[in-house]
Amino acid sequence: MMTDNPASSHNPSLHDQAVRAPSVYTIGPAHSFVDALARSLLDQYGDQPLALGAIQILLPNRRSARSLREAFLRNHGGRPMLLPRMLAIGDVDEDALDITAPASDLIDLRPAISDTDRLFYLTRLCLQIPENHGRPGSMAAALKLARDLARLIDSVHTERLDFSRLKELVPEKLAHHWQNTLKFLEVITDQWPRLLDHLGQCDPAERRNGLLAALTQKWQTHPPRGLVIAAGSTGSIPATADLLALVARLPKGCVILPGFDRSLDDDLWQALDPGHPQFLMKALLDHMRVSRHEVENWPLVKADQALESQRADRLLLINSALLPAKQVDRWNAISIDHQTAKKGLERIDCDGLSEEAGVIALLLREALDHPEKRAALVTPDRALARQVRAHLARWDIAIDDSAGDPAERSLSGSFLRLTLSFAADPGPINLLALLKHPLAAAGMKPSALRQLARRLDRHESREGSALRGPRPEASIDGMEKAAADAGVDEADLGLLNKIFALLRPLESVLHSPSLAVGDLLSCHLDVAQNLAQSHDQSGADRLWRGEAGEHLAQYLAKARAGIDCLGATRGKDYPAFFHALITDQMVRPRYGMHPRLAILGPIEARLHHVDLMILGGLNEGTWPANPGHDPWASRAMRKDFGLPDPDQRIGQSAHDLVQAMGAPHIILTRSGKVDGTPSVPSRWLSRLEALAPYLDGRKSPMVRLYQALDQPDKIEPIDAPRPMPPLSARPRSLSVTQVELWVRDPYALYARHILKLRPLEDLEAEPGALHKGTIWHQALDDYKRRAIPTWSRDEAYKALIECGKTAFGPLLERPSIWAFWWPRFQTMGRRFLEIEEERRDSHETIATEIRGEWPIHEGPWPFTLKARADRLDRERASGHIEIIDYKTGSPPQKRRIEAGFAPQLPLEGVMVNEGAFNGLLPCAVAGLSFWQLRGTRDPIEIKHVAGHDEQISASRAGFLSLLARFSKPHTPYLSNPRPANTGYGDYDHLARTAEWTRLPDLDDLPMDFNGHEPIKED
Incomplete structure (x- = not known):
């Protein structure tokens, strides 16, 4: 160690330093680098506080400096002490380096641009x-x-x-x-x-180079009198390498390399490629003009020295696995004691990313059951880290994640994005997301907006739904009109208009053809603050609170100060610009995290160990990450230019892996699938498994434990629901279409008419078959009401097209509707008019969309059957009525009508016989017809119900029988009693159909509507 070197009586020259033997050491991966360094320095200087404070330690970055400070305090029992001066040379700072005269007159560094x-x-x-x-x-x-x-x-x-x-x-x-x-x-x-x-x-990297060069030049002529230790750096930055070369030759200087492998022979040393963990240190030693044989082990305390032999076989295993590809033939000559190597080394393979995260969270939680035990997940996979944090939340554990969280996903960031999203694209989904955000208040209590969102979401009236169904016009005016047209309560409409008034300025600027980006940003932030203001707090106080809010406030303030140089842009381009502006901002919590658990990136974990280190996400492409492609130059061109080989990143990742493998307990994890796609194990895992087959990871008890975590002790099967509501609650009035539901799925009728539960349409739903049927029915009804017999074919077609445009309304502006539905409507319309001409002499239309009610007194209680017939035509010859039903989908099959599963038209026939339609006397039925409106090659196909008189008679008897059966208090409303015949319904999830699905006994069921046995579909 360099502490024994006496201080020179004069300042040595550059030549003196060049000839001095370098002092280069290493601390192997068997040790926690910062703890081993701290213990060794405390062992030598623990009784000399001032001497310890005079030491300068150069570290790679601020994170490693913080780790070393914590290591000193941890190994000193937490007692106060005078720490060495620690300098982060990767995050260089002029004040910290203390470049003073006489060196300052040798440099003229410009300030770095932000x-x-x-x-x-x-x-x-x-x-x-x-x-x-x-x-x-x-x-x-x-x-x-x-x-x-x-x-x-x-x-x-x-x-x-x-x-x-x-x-x-x-x-x-x-x-x-x-x-x-x-x-x-x-x-x-x-x-x-x-x-x-x-x-x-100047550029920040250029200034950093200048500062490091200035410090190097200063120390060449005026070396520091105290001990200088450059620790933990691999010298990947040339300016740093220059400084390390100087420090190694200072009178009281030394360099400590992390995890240098002194066991490599000369042939292997020369064969190292950029993907090998020792390649960067080989390049550093070459740059420093230091032979690998000059590197010595750093003097450790006795407790640390014992670790070398304890983990020698494990480290030999990993180092052997990472040999260059051309050197793997050496595996046959390597002697590894696998019993020793596998102590404290495990591998766990999981099915998917969620399972891997759950297993890791369980391992971390288990570590807390051991007092003083520290554990960490080391991974470059951000998705895995986020899921681990989510799993730990079940135990209320907040874990420190060194990479932080994206600011755009924070409370403040998401509110800014939602505000912008709605102003740029006003729609029901964006509106509900904004109103439900915790920061949304609009000058009221935040709960008021969330309650408003719930009411709007569920609102349904005779006029329609406020937000559900086809999307209204994408503007605030369109949203306001849609809410008013849907009959939203006046008080809610007032609140909604107040919110819209706050958002209109942002919507307005986003439609500007050209506006300064700074003005767009200012307007955006002003609107967000106004919307965040509550009844008792300003918008600024609520929006910019917390660590994420403070970070975004500072960052956007800097952005606003310099953004004017960008000039003007189109308002519609601003949302993408704002997203790109904040997408790389990360927020790291300052406090409140667990003291014994952490999530670290491989770089952060490089210099220290904990008791349990879980190396997660070991899949190819994740760890190591793909080098990627340089968008500017090929690999050969990068090499000729002097840029480092991209594979050096793989070598650095391999070095990080080796460093972590020296921890007391190591668990390697990976997932077999990521986002449903099979993944490939990391090349390092594959090599380890080749050398140590016991590391297959497929039979870990921890996986079974995780799977059992949410597994119930016992699963009791349930029976199909058999609700039997009291007779007083059973419906006394139904339409013919609801009778069809009654026959097909009694439970659905029970849920809809007795429990009063109605399925909601999707938000911003694409117009579907139901909307198409409604539109075409309305268009044909409007035309028939306006049609004049004396019209020519062209006049009739023009009138029909006008009715169609009115019925389609704003939907006609949608490209898909215009391209598909509208041409088919036109084709159908031409054929419709041809059929009308053919029927003009034999039939006359007496009513369209006519309503009727048939009061029934034959059952146990009064009951009213309702209907709305699409069209009734009278035969001129007989005076009988033909009932016509328009179908934009497929009409029911003949066998289904005969079995009673499609009773709509036959029951309408019963009502015609009874004179139940408004303004019509009882009359015989001439026929039941389905007009299938397709608008394709065969635009309209007319299908007549065979034996209509028999069907009408059977339907009447069947319906009265149905009334009689359900008038008995013990008749249940069964769920989907015959799914093979009737399909599935909107209420199957409520009936928990998936839990009990089976074919029930026919004895438990009411007969088919017309008393037939079940039928099978073709």
């Missing part, structure tokens, strides 16, 4: 690209492209490259394509440097 300003300036430059050179089509696309360009700029500065060299990378076959790319990249090669010069600023 990330937000850089993003907006690059976006503006992208929007100025000529169309023929790839200008993005919208400001949102330009913003996304600007982020990609910013990453490219940082990569080039990090590697200390010169953009001018891009012009030399012109493969002959790609010369034309590359010239176009170069023309596009002029944004960052020519325009961006000029803009930075004008602003007097």
Whole structure:
């Protein structure tokens, strides 16, 4: 250790330092890096508080600095102490580095441009690209492209490259394509440097390089007198590598590498590829001009030294599994004690992501049953991390997730998005989502808006539904009109109009052809604050509260300050722009998380262990992640330019895996399917399984325990429901269509007419068969009421088309309705008029959409049968009436009519015989006809019911028999008694049909409507 080196009596020169032997150490993966380092320093300096405080420790980032601080306190029993000075060289800060004279006169660093300003300036430059050179089509696309360009700029500065060299990378076959790319990249090669010069600023990566170079230069001439330790860095940034090379040769300096493998032989060392976990450290040592044999083990305390032998076989197993592909033949010569290697090492394979998350949550929860035990999930899979947090919520456990949560999914972020979504696309779904949001108040109590949303959602009246069914016009005016037309209560309509008044300014600006982006953002935030204001709190106080609200407030304030440089855009492009603006903002909780549990990314977990480390999401493409494709250059071009090989990311991920594998207890998990798609195990898992077949993970008892967690102890089958309401509650009036429901599914009639439960239409439902039937019926009814016998064919068709347009109404503006329903209606209309001409001499229409009621006194109690016939035509010769039913779907089959499952037309025949229709005397029935309106190749097909007199007579008797059966108090309303004949209904979920589905005994059932045995469909 470097503590024994005496302080030099003079400041050594650069030459003196260059010839000094480097001090490079390593702490192996068997140890928690930060804990081992803290214990060793406490062991040597624990009784010298001032000496410990004089040490400078250079760490990769702020997270690792925080981990080391916690390690010192943890290993010091939580007692106060003077900590070493810790500097995060990856997140470099000028004040922290303390670059003072005489070094300051050697550098002239401009301030770094803020990330937000850089993003907006690059976006503006992208929007100025000529169309023929790839200008993005919208400001949102330009913003996304600007982020990609910013990453490219940082990569080039990090590697200390010169953009001018891009012009030399012109493969002959790609010369034309590359010239176009170069023309596009002029944004960052020519325009961006000029803009930075004008602003007097520089890129953050360039400034970081400058600060590190300044510190390196200062320490070359004026080395620090105290101990300097560079710990945990792999030197992936060249400027950092330069500093590490200097620190290794300082009089009192040393470098400690994380997890350097000293056991590799020279042949294997030379064969390392970018995907190997040791490749980055090999590159670092080459850069530092340090031989691998000069790297020594860091002096550890005795307790830590014992861990080396305890986990040697496990680490040998993982290191052997990760050998380069060309070296796997060495497996045959490797001697591993698998009994020792598998101690504390498990693998769990799950069926899907949800099961994997549940198993991990169960493992974390189990760890809390052991006092002082710490556990962590280490994964790069954000979906898995979110699901684990959700599963832990069942035990009220809030767990720290180092990656944080997307700000757009927070309470404030979601409210901003919902406000914008409704203003941009007013519709029932967006309205209900906005009204139900906890922040929505509109100057009232928040509960008032949620109650309003519930009333509007369930509202139904004779005029229609307020929000359900086909979507109204996509505007606030359209929504207001739809609510008024649906007969919404006046008080609710007033509240709704108050809310709409707050939202209209945002809707107005979103329809602007051109408006400054800053004005759009200001209007958006003002409207959101006004809508968030409650009866006792301002909108700003409610909208920007909490960690996420504070983060968004600060971020959007910075954005508003610099966004004016973007100029104007179309209002309709703003929603996509706002989403792109906040999509990468993450919120990390500051407090309130569990002290012994955590979710960490592989980078955050690199330098410390906990008692139980669960390495989750070990699927190919997740861990390791796919290197992806560089949108700017091929791999060969990146190499020629000097950018690192993309496979280095795989090597870094492999190093993170090896570091984690040294923890006391390791569990490797993966899911066989992700989003229903089969997944491939991580290459590392496959290699481990090849070396250690016992790591198959398919028989873990923890999976069975998780599956049993929500499994009931006993499942008792239920019988089909047999409700027998009192006679006083049973219906005394039904329509003929409801009688058909009664025959098909008595339980549905019970739910609808006795329990008063009605199925709701879908929100923003696409017009379906029911709407089509209603529209066509209305159009034909309107035409028949207006038709004049003396009209010519053209006049009649014109009138029919006008009736059709009125019946279709706003639906005709929908492309699908215009393209499919309307042409078929026109075709049907032509054939309809031809049939009318053919029937003119033999029939006359005496009524359409006529209502009737038949009071029945033959049963146990008075009952009224109702009907509305589509059309009644009188035969001129006989005076008898033909009953016509329009069908836009398929008419019932003959056998179903005969069996009594489709009694509508026969019962209407009974009512004609009884003179039950308004204004008509009792009359004989000439026929029962279904007119199938298709509008296709055969536009109208007329089907007559054979033996209509017999059907009418049988229906009358069957209906009276049905009344008699259900007048008995013990007759049950069975659910779907004959599903093979009648299908399924809207109330099957209420009857819990799936739990008891079976064919009941016929003795338990009423006979078919007409007394026939059940029939089978063809």
